[in-house]
Amino acid sequence: MFQxxxxxxxxxxxxxxxxxxxxxxxxxxxxFFSLLIALLIVVFAIRYRRRSPDEVGAGITGSLQLELLxxxxxxxxxxxxxxxxxWVFFTLNRAPRAAMEIYVVGKQWMWKxxxxxxxxxxxxxxxxxxxxxxxxxxTEDVIHSFFIPAFRTKFxxxxxxxxxxxxxxxxPGRYHLFCAxxxxxxxxxxxxxxxxxxxxxxxxWLSGGAGEGSxxxxxxxxxxxxxxxxxxxxxxxxRGPVLDGLFGKPVKLQDGRTVVADESYLxxxxxxxxxxxxxxxxxxMPTFQGLISEEGVLQLIAYIKTLGxxxxxxxxxxxPPPPAKQxxx
Amino acid sequence: MHTIxxxxxxxxxxxxxxxxxxLTRDHKRIALLYLGSVTTFFALGGLFAVAIRLELLTxxxxxxxxxxxxxxxxxxxxxxxxxxxxxxIPAVLGxxxxxxxxxxxxxxxxxxxxxxxxxxxxxxSFALWAVVNGGVDTGWTFYTPYSSVVSNTQVIAAAVGIFxxxxxxxxxxxxxxVTIHRMRAPGMxxxxxxxxxxxxxxxxxxxxxxxxxxxxxxxxVFAERALKLCIFDASCxxxxxLFQHLFWFYSHPAVYIMIxxxxxxxxxxxxxxxxxxxxxxxxxxxxxxxxxxxxxxxxGHHMFVSSQSVYAGMIFSILSFLxxxxxxxxxxxxxxxxxxxxxxxxxxxLYAYGFIGLFAIGGLTGLFLATxxxxxxxxxTYFIVAHFHYVMVGxxxxxxxxxxxxxxxxxxxxxxxxxxxKFGALIVFVGFNLTFFPQFIVGYLGMPRRYHAYPEEFQxxxxxxxxGASILGVGYLIPFVYFIWSMRYGPKAGPNPWGAKGxxxxxxxxxxxxxxxxxxxxxxxAYAYTHERMDVV
Numbered sequence: 001m002f003q004x005x006x007x008x009x010x011x012x013x014x015x016x017x018x019x020x021x022x023x024x025x026x027x028x029x030x031x032f033f034s035l036l037i038a039l040l041i042v043v044f045a046i047r048y049r050r051r052s053p054d055e056v057g058a059g060i061t062g063s064l065q066l067e068l069l070x071x072x073x074x075x076x077x078x079x080x081x082x083x084x085x086x087w088v089f090f091t092l093n094r095a096p097r098a099a100m101e102i103y104v105v106g107k108q109w110m111w112k113x114x115x116x117x118x119x120x121x122x123x124x125x126x127x128x129x130x131x132x133x134x135x136x137x138x139t140e141d142v143i144h145s146f147f148i149p150a151f152r153t154k155f156x157x158x159x160x161x162x163x164x165x166x167x168x169x170x171x172p173g174r175y176h177l178f179c180a181x182x183x184x185x186x187x188x189x190x191x192x193x194x195x196x197x198x199x200x201x202x203x204x205w206l207s208g209g210a211g212e213g214s215x216x217x218x219x220x221x222x223x224x225x226x227x228x229x230x231x232x233x234x235x236x237x238x239r240g241p242v243l244d245g246l247f248g249k250p251v252k253l254q255d256g257r258t259v260v261a262d263e264s265y266l267x268x269x270x271x272x273x274x275x276x277x278x279x280x281x282x283x284x285m286p287t288f289q290g291l292i293s294e295e296g297v298l299q300l301i302a303y304i305k306t307l308g309x310x311x312x313x314x315x316x317x318x319x320p321p322p323p324a325k326q327x328x329x
Numbered sequence: 330m331h332t333i334x335x336x337x338x339x340x341x342x343x344x345x346x347x348x349x350x351x352l353t354r355d356h357k358r359i360a361l362l363y364l365g366s367v368t369t370f371f372a373l374g375g376l377f378a379v380a381i382r383l384e385l386l387t388x389x390x391x392x393x394x395x396x397x398x399x400x401x402x403x404x405x406x407x408x409x410x411x412x413x414x415x416x417x418i419p420a421v422l423g424x425x426x427x428x429x430x431x432x433x434x435x436x437x438x439x440x441x442x443x444x445x446x447x448x449x450x451x452x453x454s455f456a457l458w459a460v461v462n463g464g465v466d467t468g469w470t471f472y473t474p475y476s477s478v479v480s481n482t483q484v485i486a487a488a489v490g491i492f493x494x495x496x497x498x499x500x501x502x503x504x505x506x507v508t509i510h511r512m513r514a515p516g517m518x519x520x521x522x523x524x525x526x527x528x529x530x531x532x533x534x535x536x537x538x539x540x541x542x543x544x545x546x547x548x549x550v551f552a553e554r555a556l557k558l559c560i561f562d563a564s565c566x567x568x569x570x571l572f573q574h575l576f577w578f579y580s581h582p583a584v585y586i587m588i589x590x591x592x593x594x595x596x597x598x599x600x601x602x603x604x605x606x607x608x609x610x611x612x613x614x615x616x617x618x619x620x621x622x623x624x625x626x627x628x629g630h631h632m633f634v635s636s637q638s639v640y641a642g643m644i645f646s647i648l649s650f651l652x653x654x655x656x657x658x659x660x661x662x663x664x665x666x667x668x669x670x671x672x673x674x675x676x677x678x679l680y681a682y683g684f685i686g687l688f689a690i691g692g693l694t695g696l697f698l699a700t701x702x703x704x705x706x707x708x709x710t711y712f713i714v715a716h717f718h719y720v721m722v723g724x725x726x727x728x729x730x731x732x733x734x735x736x737x738x739x740x741x742x743x744x745x746x747x748x749x750x751k752f753g754a755l756i757v758f759v760g761f762n763l764t765f766f767p768q769f770i771v772g773y774l775g776m777p778r779r780y781h782a783y784p785e786e787f788q789x790x791x792x793x794x795x796x797g798a799s800i801l802g803v804g805y806l807i808p809f810v811y812f813i814w815s816m817r818y819g820p821k822a823g824p825n826p827w828g829a830k831g832x833x834x835x836x837x838x839x840x841x842x843x844x845x846x847x848x849x850x851x852x853x854x855a856y857a858y859t860h861e862r863m864d865v866v
Contacts, residue, residue, distance in 0.1 A: 060606065078699075160564075
């Protein structure tokens with residue numbers, strides 16, 4: 001029976017050890033206090049059991065010292081938990097700039113994955129071992145949550161937003177991928193596998209089936225098909241802002257605010273262009289909400305990210321993205 | 330103690346006939362109306378739980394369809410939370426005891442009290458209508474946009490039911506607040522009040538301040554679903570995460586609506602069971618208020634991976650740790666109360682011991698969820714399911730059962746069979762732990778909650794849970810049977826079978842309609858078992 005009774009999930013990412021260390025610390029604290037309370041209750045209940053029907057307890061009302069003790073000690077311990085947990089949380093939320101980017105779309109009830117070089121997969125995610133991977137995630141319908149227990153990380157995909165999740169796999173193997181946010185009838189079938197591969201095997205897999213061209217090139221085609229290029233021209237002659245070199249740069253808005261042109265900003269500007277109008281431009285752009293799939297939005301973003309200020313650096317979004325983004329969702 | 334005149338008329342036999350119950354203004358009779366209602370809802374919610382545990386015996390989703398499974402856990406949650414856990418202790422034990430404990434003849438607004446029950450039943454009818462007419466499949470959390478634009482089940486009926494039921498909560502809270510402020514007997518100062526009253530006061534504040542927000546929230550879901558207003562649906566400019574803010578702004582404090590009255594019960598049981606002052610009375614009293622206030626500031630800890638900002642997450646994390654402190658203070662004080670007490674091993678105390686131990690585990694595992702870096706992994710897994718069942722079932726239901734046993738002689742005038750009751754308490758304790766402890770492990774392994782089918786490696790732990798659930802079910806049936814039996818066959822209890830302090834033990838069992846023949850005059854604190862004073866060491 002006990003070979004069928006796992007007690008602990010596989011550790012397959014850089015976070016797993018950190019999260020587990022935190023887990024063991026909290027288990028130790030919890031076990032100590034639970035056992036202490038249980039032991040005291042049992043000892044007191046036996047030692048001071050009622051010996052005659054009319055007996056009453058001692059006239060003790062309390063003790064300020066003890067109250068302070070059991071207020072301050074738990075406070076101190078929980079602050080350690082807070083700081084430690086917040087530190088791990090920061091790590092979980094800060095993708096390294098050099099992370100390789102993969103685009104994920106959740107929909108009822110499947111995960112659709114697009115690699116920058118063009119591979120697409122459904123309910124599977126192939127990643128190389130030992131390299132930071134950043135997922136840029138959207139959803140076509142309701143909230144889902146991308147959860148890989150062996151990596152100790154998850155993040156929701158939220159309608160109207162672009163969220164991110166990153167990890168660095170440390171051990172080749174096949175790991176569960178779950179949808180963790182209830183999303184309707186087949187919620188428990190919105191599962192799949194994360195396949196962590198040796199770098200060479202991953203390269204071989206990558207070159208396997210990129211029939212339709214890279215993600216950015218598909219974005220470029222979409223950019224033409226949707227006639228984006230008629231307004232967003234490479235020089236400042238167009239009716240819309242210049243997109244070349246835009247990604248990662250601060251943008252001055254009509255209402256005086258300045259925002260950084262990160263993926264979330266690009267996404268919002270496509271589906272809700274009236275939300276943030278760039279200073280000096282008319283609110284002319286129609287919304288593409290409903291005209292373009294979530295995957296298409298991600299392809300457009302991948303394309304816009306490749307538009308360098310001068311000569312385009314080539315369509316591979318696998319290169320480090322431009323600097324200046326402290327992007328946490 | 331003055332001599333007690335035995336009255337032949339009490340609140341139960343003061344009047345006869347169905348209408349005398351349906352039109353009663355006696356807080357004790359209304360408490361019994363609620364007892365009947367919440368017991369029915371508990372049984373119904375329990376039946377859904379049985380079906381869930383049966384389905385999860387095997388990894389494949391083979392007993393029921395996915396649609397059905399989703400409705401089962403939704404209705405289990407909706408009924409247990411809104412129609413059992415929230416009303417159980419305040420509306421049954423609170424209704425019965427708040428006036429008596431402070432020396433009043435009734436609540437401040439007896440008709441409003443009866444109205445609360447009717448509103449509760451009307452709200453419940455909508456929810457039951459939803460169950461019968463196809464059910465709801467959104468989860469009790471009603472997350473948008475699934476609930477507001479996607480699900481094609483009876484969301485509107487369930488939302489209307491919750492909306493209406495909320496008013497019952499608000500009115501009960503209002504009634505308690507006014508009663509506690511205005512109707513205390515002469516000499517019943519704030520710091521002579523039993524801690525049960527303090528915890529009900531804190532609960533009432535949350536009911537009055539928090540419940541309107543859930544009413545607004547479900548109304549907005551209704552508006553988006555029925556009137557196509559765009560509020561949470563991102564495809565027309567709404568924000569789905571806004572729903573989560575609104576929902577948890579009520580629903581996290583609602584957790585304290587469920588647990589604070591339970592804490593009040595435990596304070597009473599521990600004091601009577603040890604025949605001692607509750608250790609650190611004023612700290613326990615203020616801990617209730619601290620929980621009520623801080624409880625409103627921690628809702629974002631449900632949303633660490635929802636795309637809420639990292640900094641918001643940090644603030645909610647630290648506040649969540651702070652709200653754990655008053656709970657810890659209470660646990661330590663209850664334990665210290667036993668020290669040098671005259672400690673009873675009767676059934677109410679067995680439930681109290683069980684409560685303290687299980688609530689300690691429930692509270693400590695809450696720290697896991699407040700810890701940002703750890704919550705990311707365990708969020709929405711069975712770990713959280715185990716955690717809140719330790720608090721809600723190991724905490725609230727244990728306290729509710731302990732309180733029912735403790736005050737049953739007062740409520741019914743009869744004693745329950747002690748041997749069976751101890752046996753039942755043991756079965757509940759064992760069944761509970763076997764059901765929910767494995768869920769911590771399967772949760773950390775990564776099994777998400779609300780999964781109809783699951784990978785095979787999780788099966789052994791799920792079988793343990795299901796086995797435990799069947800034991801727990803038996804544990805709940807035992808008291809149900811002997812309480813009913815005792816109403817006719819139990820020995821007469823007399824006014825004070827426990828030798829306990831408190832105004833409720835100075836009057837007849839069952840009490841007369843107006844509780845007290847003469848308004849009592851209070852001259853000492855709530856737990857004055859002895860007039861000697863001792864230091865701890």
